[in-house]
Amino acid sequence: MALVDQQGAASPKRRDNRGTKKPIDNDATDPLKIHVSGYPPYARIDDLKEAFSDYKVKHIKPMKNFAIITMADAKSSQDAIANSDKICVYGEFLTVRLFSEQDLLRNKRVFVKSKEKNVIIDPSKIELSGDFLQQLDQVLAAVRLTKEEVTKISKLYQDLQTVLSGIWPGCHAYPFGSITTGLGIKTSDADCFVELPAQFQHASMNHVNKAKRLLQQYPKIFTEIYSIPNAHTPIVKFFYTPTETNCDVSFKTLLGVRNSKLIAFLLHADPRLIPIAVLVKYWAKVHGFSGSGRLTNYALTMLLIFYLQQKQFGKFFVIMIKGWFFVLMRPFLKAKKGEAPAADPAPDASIEDPADLTNGLLEHGELNSSALDSASPAATAATAATAATAATAATAAP
Template identity: 30%
Template sequence: MNINPNQTKIKSPYKPGTATKPLIIIRGYRQPVNRKAIQEYLESFGGLDQIIFHNSHITIQFATDNFHETFRKNKLRFENKSLSIKIIKPNNQKKAKRIKVLKNKNVKLKDTNFKPKDKNIQPKNKNENTPAKNLERSMNIINPLQLINEITKLRTADEQLMHLMKEIQLPYQEVETNHLSLCQYLESALSNYVFVTRGCRAMPFGSTITGLAFKWAELDVFIQNINIPDNATNDSGTIAQYITQSKIALQRTGSLYSIQEKQSKYLNTQYIRCTHESTKIICNIYFKNALGVCNSNLVYFLLNSDVRLRPMMMVIKYWAKINDIAGPKKISNYALVMLLIFYLQQNPKPILPNISMLQDPFFEKIINGWNAGYNNKFNFQTLNDYSIPYLLHGFFEFYSTYDFLTQVLSPFTGTSISKTMFHNANELDNILWLYKKNFLSNHCTKLEVDYLMCIQDPFEHNHNLTKPVNLTTIKVFQQCCTSAALICRKAIDSQSIISLLPQLLKVTNCKYEITILPTSSLNQNIDLMDIAERNNWYGRVNEILLIILKKVMKFDIRLAKHDQTTDIHDNIVESFNISCIGYFEIHHNRSKVSKKIGTSVGLKHEIAISDYIVENFNKSRLLNKKPILEMDILFIACRNPTRIVLELRNRQDELKNCFSIYEHYLQKWLPIWIDKYLQEKAEDILAASTSSRCK
C-alpha cells in the first residue's frame, strides 16, 4: 500500500483515462486536521491504495474495486463533524478536475483587464510558495511530541528556545514578502473599484504586526478610507455598503477565492474572509477596527522594549494553545498578551510601564472617544534583570492564585481594581478620568465587569477582553499555571534550566470538576439528617450516575478503588474511580430523536434516545468499535458541606478534542439528569431498557 501522510500534491496523481478505481473526494472535516488520525479512521473501512491531502479536501482510493459503494452507505463522522463524500468514476476524473480549477479561479467573475498597481506583490522566490510550503502554516504539521523530542536533544536552554521559535513563529521575511505585499494588493484592488476618489489604506493588525504570529496564523487587515479622518468610525450601513462593493472587486481580481461575508461577535462587526490563491494566506478584511491597529502597534512597541519579552510571550502562547486554554470562546491571544503585560507592570521590579504613563503628558489620538495615542519614544528604565525562566515562573505563579472573580486587570493603570468599583464610576481613581467622563456623559456603556473574567482594554476602557471566558476555562488556566509554576521552580532550584521547556510544553493533564448538590432533589436540609440518611443519598446518586454513564452515554465502565489523595481529603466520606471508554457520539440530535421515538418518560426515555442514535447513526462504529473517548471520573462523596464532586480527566492526548466536547456536555447535563431522575428506581429503569431492546 502506497500511503504517504505527508504528501501535499494539489494536482490529482491519477491520469485521466488510465485510472481503474473510483476516486473518492472527502470534505467537511475540521481544519487543521490530524492527518494520522483521519487516515486511521478511513482505513478502518477498508484497505487504501492511496490517500492524498489537499488544502480543502482529501482524495482516496480503496484497494478493493467495489468497496466504494459500501463506503458510501456509511454516515461518516470524524471529530464530531459530518463528512461529505463524492465518488468520481475513472472516465469522469478529467472532467471533475477541470471543474475544480474553474471553481477555484472564480472564472465567471474574473476581469482580465484588472491589474494591481504594485507589480511586486508576488514573492520573489516562487519555490517558497509551493502548496507544500503553504501547508506548513497549519498547526497540524507541528507535532507537539516530535517538537519536544527535538528540543530535548539540544545541548543548551538557549538552543532549545531558538529551535522552538524557529518551528512555530512566522518568519519576518515571510511577513514582509507575503503578508505586507498582500496588503498592498488589497489596497490597490479596493482603491480602483471601491474607494475611487482618493483611495484607501490597508493596515494589518494582530499577531502579524506584533511579531507573535504562529506559522499558521491568518492575516487581519483594516481598510481605512482616506476620504475620512483617522478618528472617524464607519457606521453599520456604511460598512455593509463597503462589504458588498469590496466582494465584487475582490472576485474580479482572480487572485482571491472563498470570498465570504462573516460576522465577528468579538468585534461586533461584519467582515470579509478570503484566501489568497498563490500564498494560501487566509485574510480577514475589516472596515471597523482602527483601535485594533493602535492596540497592535502598542503591543509591538512594548515587546520591543526588552529582548526577553517576545520569546517569553511565544512560549506562553504555544503553552496555552496545546493546553486548549486559548481560542474561540476561551482566552484570546490578545488577552493572553495583556495578561503578560499586566504581570510585567507589577511591583517590586516592573519591566513595563502602565499605559497611562505612555500617554502623559499630551500624546493624544482620539478614536471614537478614546485616546489611542502614546509616546513611542518613551524609555522605561527597569531594575529587573531576571532571566526568562524566572519570569515564566513568576507569570505562572502570579496567575495560579489570581482572584479573577472579584478583580479587574487594568493594564492602563497597571493595577487590579475591584469589580464593585465600576458600579459607581465616581468612586474610581482619577487616573481613569476619560472612562468616567465618557460614562457619566452617556458616551459609552459601563465596563462589563459582571462576566467571570475581566481584562480592561488599554485604550477602549469600557471593553472587556475576556467576556466569553467561562468558569471551566478559568479553572483549567489556573490549574495549568500551578503545574507550570512547579515545573519552572523545580528546574530553577535544581539548576537544570535545560529541562524546563521539554517539561513545560507537554500537555497538562487537568481535572475538570462537576459538583452535585442535594438541595434541589430533597425536601429537607440534608446536613441536618443523620449519617444513614446522608449515606443513602450518596448511594442513590452513585446508582443513577452509573446508569447514566453506561446506558445513556453508552460508555464501557470499570470501577476501581482510590487512595483519597485529593485537595479535599479531610472531608471525604467515600471515593472511587470510574474508568470510561466511549465509542458513540450520542449527544448529537437528541432533541430531534426525542420527538420521533415513543412516549416513554424519565431516564428510560434518555436511554431509548441513545439506543436509537447508536442503531441508526453509528452503525459503522458498531462493527468497528474504536474508542473516541477515554477518561477517568473520580467519584468523591464529601461532607461539610454535603456534596458529590466528580473529577474528570482525559486519558488519551490524541482524543482531547472529543474529551473537551464530552466534558462540556456532562457539565451541563449530569447535574440536571441526576437531580431529575434521583427518585426513580434502578430496577425499573434497567428492566424497561432491557425490554425495549428486546423488542
Template identity: 25%
Template sequence: MAAVDSDVESLPRGGFRCSLCHVTTANRPSLDAHLGGRKHRHLVELRAARKAQGLRSVFVSGFPRDVDSAQLSEYFLAFGPVASVVMDKDKGVFAIVEMGDVGAREAVLSQSQHSLGGHRLRVRPREQKEFQSPASKSPKGAAPDSHQLAKALAEAADVGAQMIKLVGLRELSEAERQLRSLVVALMQEVFTEFFPGCVVHPFGSSINSFDVHGCDLALFLDLGDLEEPQPVPKLPPASPLLEDREEGDLGKASELAETPKEEKAEGAAMLELVGSILRGCVPGVYRVQTVPSARRPVVKFAHRPSGLHGDVSLSNRLALHNSRFLSLASELDGRVRPLVYTLRAWAQGRGLSGSGPLLSNYALTLLVIYFLQTRDPPVLPTVSQLTQKAGEGEQVEVDGWDCSFPRDASRLEPSINVEPLSSLLAQFFSAVSSWDLRGSLLSLREGQALPVAGGLPSNLWEGLRLGPLNLQDPFDLSHNVAANVTSRVAGRLQNCCRAAANYARSLQYQRRSSRGRDWGLLPLLQPSSLEHHHHHH
C-alpha cells in the first residue's frame, strides 16, 4: 500500500479524511480520486504558493503613522526586489513586506538595525501561519471597515466622487468573482452527474451588478423539462384519424394532471434530493439545510474552502430574468450603480433594509430604478419600452409573464438626462418622502404610479397584495415586492427620506470640508445621527 499523503488521516472504520479539504472518503479508490482531483490539487498548489511567499516575507513594525506602502517599498528596494507590501487594515501599525526572492529577504534580515524617517524599524521573519483553506472570516458585506470607508470618502473631491468610491470599496474584486465562478463550476460538474443537461445559473447579487463582499451566492438549478413539463405542441389536424388520436391523448393527460398537493410533495422530494447531493457529493460543502416552506423553496449551503454561503432553488427562473434586468439597468446608465450602492448603504444604516418587515435589497433597488424612470427627462426607460425593443431571440415567457428585453444595452438610446449624482441622490430623498405610498402601485413596467383607490390594479392582477408600500415586480405583475413592509417601516422610510432631503440642502452635503469635518455622504451613511427616533429592530 502506497504511503498515505500527510494531509490524510485514516479513520477507524477504514475510511479516510483529508484535513486540507475537510473531506471524508469511504475507501482507498475514492481517496485516490480525491487526491488526484482538481480541488485538492488546487489547495495543495495554493498552500505551496503561500509557503513560498512566507519564506520571502518579513514582518515590519515601529514606523510612523503617516508612512505609506510606497515609502516602505522604496526603503526595502535597497536590499533587492520587492514583490508586495501589505499594510494592516487599521492604522499602519505593521506591514508584511514580501521580497522578490529568498536572497533579498536574507539581506534584509542580516542587517541588524533598520530605520526610516528617524524611527527605528522592527523587522522580523514572518511567522509561518498554519495554512487555512481560503475562507472569508468577515460577516456579510463587511469588507472595508467603517473606519477605512470614512477615511476614503472624506478624501474624495465631491459627493459624486464619494458615491463612485463607495461602489469601488464595496463591489467584489476580480479574485472574488473568479472564486464564485469556481464554486458554480464545481456545482455544475456534480449536478450534471445526476441530471444530465441541467444548468446551474447564478442569479441575484452575483450577477445583477450590485454585489458586495460576502454577498450570498444564489443558484438556480435548471433541470429543463424535468422541472416544468412543457405543453406538448398541438399538431394541425391533417386527417380525421390524427384528430381522433390527439383527443384520446389529451384525455389521458388530463387524468394524469397533478393536483397542486402532489406537485408540492414532489417539489419537496426534489428539494431533499438536491440537499442530499450537496451534502454527500460536493466537496467542501457543509451546513446544508432545506427550506421547503419559503415562497421560493431553497436548499441553503455553505462552502468551506471559499467561505461562501448561498442557496440553490429549483423554481426561480423569474429571479434569473430579474437579475439580468437589473444588470441591464446598470449598463444603460453609469449613474445607476453609484445610486443603488449609496442608497443600500444608507438604508442599512437607518435600519430600513433587511428581512422581516423591512425592505429587501431587491425592493430598495427597484424603488431606485422606478425613481430614475420617473425623472424628467427619464434616466431609465420603462420595462414596457424595453419589452418592445426585445429582438428576435430575446422573446421570453416564464409562468405566463413576459420577460422579454434586450440583452445588450449598446443597441438602446442613452438617456438625455444630465443631472449629476449628488443632485439625483437629493431628488430621490425628496421624491420618496412626498409619494402617496399606500394609495398607489409603483409600476416599473409603466414607469408611473397607478392609483389603487377602490383596489383597481389588483383586480387586473390576481393575487397582488396591497399594503402600506406597493412596488410591482417588473415581470411578475401579481407580485408586490414590498408586501412584507409594515406601515411603521413605510412611515420610517418617508421620515428618513425627509430628514435626508433636508440635510442634502445644506452646505455640509454640497461641499468638501476643509477642516476635516464629516461632509457629503458621510453623515448619511453613519448609523442614525439625522433622525431622532427610537430604534426597534
C-alpha cells in the first residue's frame, strides 16, 4: 500500500517534468559541430568531404550560405578550427569555427512587420448585433479597407515608380489585385506590375534582383525586402513603412492588371456584389482555404462570379454582363438534335427565395456567427457559394 501511495504521489511530478519545456539556448554550442563558410556556391558535399578528409567527419549538412559538419570527436573539431583559412575548396579558403544555434537564426529570414500585417482578425472578436444587414455592415467595417486607407496606399505606387525610374527611366507602376477591385481587407497585400520601356526589356535580365538592390537604398521607406527570381512569375517583396503595407512587384506580364479590371467591372455592376465577395474572402481566409499554396483570391472571386451567372438567378445576373453570360453559358444551352436552340434566360426572371439558399449562413433573419467562426471547414466548404448568393439577394431586401 505504501508503494502504491508513493507511486501515486510521484506520478504528478513526473507528468509536470514531461510537460515543462526547457528554454532554447541560442548561444549553445556543440563541441562536435563546426560552422564552415567561404566555399563557392557550386561546391558539392563530396568537395567538402575531400577538403576535410584528414579529420573524422561524421556528417555534413549544407545550409544556404554555410555548412554544418559534425565530427566524430571533439579533437577533430578543434583541429579543423585551428586550420581555419588554411583548408581550401576550388581555390577558396574556408572559415571554420565552432557552430552555435544562433547561426540557424541568422540564416533564417524573419520579417516581423510583414508577419504581423498578415494576422487576420478573429471572428469571435467582431461584435454582431441587429438584423442581417446590420451584422453584415459590422463584419465589413472590421475586416475591409476603408476608402481613406486605399487612398493612402496609392502613394506606395508613386514612390515605387519614382525610385525605379532611377535605373529604368520611363517605367510605369500599375496597381492590381484586391485593393484595386474593391475587395481589399486589412491583411491584403498591394500588387504592382512595373512596365519597363522597350530598351530595358531583356528576357535574360533579372529585374527583381536589380529592383531589390535599389529599394534597399531607401530603408526608411522600403523594408524587409527580398526577391524570388526563380518563380514562374519572378517578384520582389517588401514592406512599405508609410502605410504599413506588404507589396509584391512583378515585371513579367500585364495580365494581372487586366484580370483585375475584369473583376472590378463585374463586381461594380451592382452594389450588393462587393460586400458579399469580401465576406466570402474573409470566410475563406479564416478557415485556411485561401493563401499561399492554396486557392488564390482571384480564383475564389471568379468561382463566386461564375456561380452568380447561372441561369436560375434571372434578370439581375443576365443584365449584369449579358455578353459574358452568353459566352460562358451557351455551351450548356445547346439544343438536342432535332430541337430548337435553347433561348437565353428571360430578362424578367426572378431570383430564388434567399431563405432556400442560406444553408446556415443566414439563420432566423440574423447572421449566424458560427458560419464564420466555429463551423468546421469540412462542414461549410460545400455551402460557401450558396451562402454568398443568399447574402447578395438579402441585401436587396427593403
